[in-house]
Structures are given as C-alpha cells and as structure tokens.
Amino acid sequence: xxxxxxxxKRYRGHHASRWILQGVTLEIPTHESVALIGCNGAxxxxxxxxxGGTDEPNRGTVRRTCRVSWPLGLSGNFQGSLSGxxxxxxxxxxxxxxxxxxxxxEFVKAFSELGEAYEDAVNTYSSGMRARLAFxxxxxxxxxxxxxxxLTAVGDAAFKRKSQKAFEDKAGRAGLxxxxxxxxxxxxxxxxxxxxxxxxxxxxxxxxxxxxxxxxSIDA
Amino acid sequence: MLSIATSVWKAxxxxxxxxxxxxxxxxxLWLVLEPAxxxxxxxxxxxxxxxxxxxxxNVELFVLTGVLGFFLVRNVARRGAEAINANSALFAYRQVxxxxxxxxxxxxxxxxxxxxxxxxxxxxxxxxxxxxxxDPLRIAVAAWxxxxxxxxxxxxxxxxGTLVPEIGKVAALAFTPLYxxxxxxFPIGTxxxxxxxxxxxxxxxHGLEAIRGGFFANYHSDDRISLTYLFFNTVVIVxxxxxxxxxxxxRLIAQ
Numbered sequence: 001x002x003x004x005x006x007x008x009k010r011y012r013g014h015h016a017s018r019w020i021l022q023g024v025t026l027e028i029p030t031h032e033s034v035a036l037i038g039c040n041g042a043x044x045x046x047x048x049x050x051x052g053g054t055d056e057p058n059r060g061t062v063r064r065t066c067r068v069s070w071p072l073g074l075s076g077n078f079q080g081s082l083s084g085x086x087x088x089x090x091x092x093x094x095x096x097x098x099x100x101x102x103x104x105x106e107f108v109k110a111f112s113e114l115g116e117a118y119e120d121a122v123n124t125y126s127s128g129m130r131a132r133l134a135f136x137x138x139x140x141x142x143x144x145x146x147x148x149x150x151l152t153a154v155g156d157a158a159f160k161r162k163s164q165k166a167f168e169d170k171a172g173r174a175g176l177x178x179x180x181x182x183x184x185x186x187x188x189x190x191x192x193x194x195x196x197x198x199x200x201x202x203x204x205x206x207x208x209x210x211x212x213x214x215x216x217s218i219d220a
Numbered sequence: 221m222l223s224i225a226t227s228v229w230k231a232x233x234x235x236x237x238x239x240x241x242x243x244x245x246x247x248x249l250w251l252v253l254e255p256a257x258x259x260x261x262x263x264x265x266x267x268x269x270x271x272x273x274x275x276x277x278n279v280e281l282f283v284l285t286g287v288l289g290f291f292l293v294r295n296v297a298r299r300g301a302e303a304i305n306a307n308s309a310l311f312a313y314r315q316v317x318x319x320x321x322x323x324x325x326x327x328x329x330x331x332x333x334x335x336x337x338x339x340x341x342x343x344x345x346x347x348x349x350x351x352x353x354x355d356p357l358r359i360a361v362a363a364w365x366x367x368x369x370x371x372x373x374x375x376x377x378x379x380x381g382t383l384v385p386e387i388g389k390v391a392a393l394a395f396t397p398l399y400x401x402x403x404x405x406f407p408i409g410t411x412x413x414x415x416x417x418x419x420x421x422x423x424x425x426h427g428l429e430a431i432r433g434g435f436f437a438n439y440h441s442d443d444r445i446s447l448t449y450l451f452f453n454t455v456v457i458v459x460x461x462x463x464x465x466x467x468x469x470x471r472l473i474a475q
Contacts, residue, residue: 012474049312052314054312054313055470055474070312070313071312073312077312077313079235079239079310080309081243082238082239086235089234090231090310093230093231093234094227094228094231096223096227
C-alpha cells in the first residue's frame with residue numbers, strides 16, 4: 001500500500017518556483033496496476049519520483065508499506081562509464097543481495113538479451129538497449145510495486161511482449177504504476193488510472209474513463 | 221537503517237574504485253605517478269635552485285610529506301566536491317543519498333593516498349633515505365586530521381558547489397594559491413616572522429609541519445604549530461558540511 005497525504009511539490013528555478021503538485025491525496029493498493037495520465041509537464045514523473053522515494057515532497061507525506069521499485073526510466077539510473085554488468089552489480093549491492101548476486105547478474109543478461117553488449121559501457125547503448133537493461137534489472141528483484149516511466153515505449157515489439165508477459169507472471173503479486181503516452185500500452189498493462197491535472201489528481205476505475213476525461217481537457 | 225547504509229557504502233566504494241582504477245590504460249599507475257612526478261620535480265628544484273639544506277630534515281622526506289599531506293587535503297576535498305554531480309544518476313535509488321557519495325569518495329581517496337604514501341616511502345628507503353619516524357603517533361594524528369579537514373571541505377563544497385556552481389569554480393581555483401601558502405615547499409621556520417603569523421592561520425600548515433616534526437627529531441618549526449588548532453578547524457568545517465547536507469539534502473537530488 002502506498003499512501004500520499006496532501007502532497008505538495010515545487011522545484012525552485014532561477015526565476016520562479018511553480019507548484020507542480022498541490023494537495024495530492026491518494027492510496028494505491030499493493031496489487032493494483034495504475035496508469036498515470038496527464039499532459040507534458042503535468043507532474044507525472046515528479047509524482048512517480050515521490051512515490052518511489054527518489055524525491056521528497058515539500059509538504060505532506062508519502063508512506064510506503066510494501067517494497068517499491070525505483071522509478072524505471074530512460075534518463076539516469078545508470079552510470080554511463082560502467083558496463084551493464086557493473087551497473088547491475090551496483091543495484092544488487094544496494095539492495096543487499098550479495099549471496100544471490102551471480103544468479104541475478106545472469107538473469108539480467110539473459111532477460112535483457114544484450115549479449116556481448118552487457119559487458120560494454122552503458123553510454124554506448126541505444127535507448128532501446130537501456131530500456132531492456134533497466135527493465136531486466138527491476139525484474140531481477142521481487143518488488144511489490146513497480147514504477148515505470150515511459151520505458152516500454154522504446155523497446156521493439158518482441159521485447160514489449162516479453163515484458164508484458166513478465167508482468168503478467170508477477171501479476172497477483174506485484175502492482176504497477178505506469179507513465180506512458182501510448183494508450184495501447186496503458187490499456188494492456190493497467191486496470192485503473194490516475195489523471196493528473198493542474199496539480200491535483202482524479203482517480204478512475206478504468207483506463208478508458210480517464211483517457212476520455214483527459215482528451216476532453218485537451219480539446220477544451 | 222544502518223545495514224542499508226553499509227550496503228550502499230560498500231556498493232559505492234566498489235563502484236568508485238572500479239572507475240578510478242580501471243579507466244584508461246593502467247589508470248592505477250597514474251595515481252602513483254602524478255604525486256611521484258611532482259615530488260621528484262620539487263626535489264630537483266631544491267637541489268638546483270636552493271642549493272642548501274633544510275635544518276634538521278632531509279630534503280626527500282621534507283618534500284614528500286609536504287606534497288602528500290597537501291594532496292591528501294586537496295584530493296579528498298576536490299573529489300568530494302565533485303561527488304554529487306558525478307553520481308547524480310544514482311540518486312534515483314532512494315537508498316543512495318548525496319552525503320553517501322561524498323563520504324565514500326573521501327574514504328577511497330584516503331585509502332589511495334595511504335597506498336601511494338607507503339609506495340613512495342618504500343622508494344625513498346630503497347635509495348637510502350632514512351625513513352624511520354621519530355614520533356609516529358604525531359604523524360598519524362596529523363594525517364587523520366588533514367584527512368578530516370579535506371572531508372569537511374568536500375562535504376561543504378559538494379553542497380555549495382552543486383547549488384551555486386560559481387562557488388565550485390572559485391574553490392577549484394583557490395587550491396593553487398593555497399598550495400603556495402601551505403608550507404609545502406618551504407619550512408615555516410624560514411618565513412619572516414611578520415608574514416609567518418598570517419601563514420599560520422592556515423590549518424594545513426599546522427598539519428604539514430606537525431608531520432615533519434614527527435619525522436625529524438631536530439626539525440626547526442614554529443612553537444605555535446598546534447594540532448589542536450587543526451583539530452578545531454576540522455571539527456568546525458566537518459560540522460558545517462554535515463549541517464549543509466542535512467539542510468539541503470532534498471534540493472541536491474532534484475533533477
């Protein structure tokens with residue numbers, strides 16, 4: 001269960017500090033798969049970072065009572081000068097898994113299908129390869145809740161099928177909060193939806209309802 | 221909580237060590253060669269330009285202690301100051317805090333400097349310089365305090381330099397003039413008394429001269445050289461760095 005209570009967030013810039021989130025209160029049950037919908041700059045990634053504990057709110061609280069993954073995204077998460085294997089080792093170590101590390105390293109290599117490139121520096125990777133690595137790394141751990149930020153958009157069709165299957169295998173055990181601009185992706189992965197609009201959230205029981213509201217707000 | 225912190229420190233230490241030692245061809249070799257070349261150059265300067273001895277000390281050890289002691293402070297401070305920018309990608313994992321990156325870099329630099337120091341001292345011994353110190357404890361305490369000073373500077377500069385990049389640039393520039401006033405190449409005892417009072421405000425001078433006093437029994441330094449002064453400077457600056465990290469932790473990880 002993830003509980004956000006009256007969360008406010010702003011980033012200080014050189015000129016002004018605009019509030020991104022203003023009083024977000026929501027609960028995400030552990031096994032729920034939720035789509036996060038909103039236009040560019042609405043604060044989707046910010047909300048995901050707050051849920052993941054990467055960042056802290058200026059006001060309000062975020063409580064996590066289950067194992068939540070880091071926000072899986074294309075930007076960052078990797079040390080560019082190190083190889084895919086070394087990056088995976090780092091993540092294994094900070095999650096306190098020294099004993100089962102070898103298995104996880106091989107799992108990530110196999111799942112990401114990077115092959116020889118697994119030993120190359122991450123900054124030589126294409127965005128698709130980065131996405132594979134990020135996704136495979138998160139799958140090596142048993143999180144209760146996965147946070148995914150625009151990750152599935154870049155993989156090829158085969159990898160998309162594979163990642164979807166991996167999530168389905170974890171279904172019933174793991175929840176998901178996903179940011180994506182691809183409606184098809186959101187419909188396949190998610191059951192319910194959160195629409196972020198002007199600093200506040202509205203929750204919907206189905207993705208379609210949220211998308212309808214979202215489109216209405218754009219057309220208006 | 222502590223087990224998480226230790227896991228993160230271990231992971232960061234191994235990560236930092238592998239980038240520091242494996243980059244380029246024989247990256248580890250350059251780590252030793254840089255201070256070694258510097259020391260050899262200064263020794264040559266002493267031999268050619270100065271043409272005189274330092275009272276109560278031998279030139280090799282005098283230069284070695286000065287350069288390594290100063291490099292200890294400078295490298296820990298510099299590498300620590302850059303730690304947050306260099307590791308910003310890793311703050312996506314909520315276990316990893318900015319202060320972890322700075323602390324781990326400081327520990328790694330201390331370890332590397334210790335290895336470099338032992339290698340260079342061994343090299344001195346091989347060419348016949350007597351390296352047995354007269355007061356090893358004083359050397360150890362002074363080295364620890366110099367490391368702490370570098371750590372404090374690193375903690376402070378990592379926050380200020382990340383939030384205000386101009387401060388980082390000025391601080392990086394400041395190390396060159398600091399080198400010339402830190403008694404790296406001259407004994408503080410040879411400085412004119414009127415000027416000496418100002419140079420003694422610099423805590424690094426106290427650390428370096430204390431190390432030399434620990435090596436040479438008859439070294440002519442200044443009576444005002446005090447490890448207590450260095451200690452209080454270290455405590456103040458470490459505290460300032462920790463406060464800054466506590467206060468601005470959230471803003472340091474904002475992307």
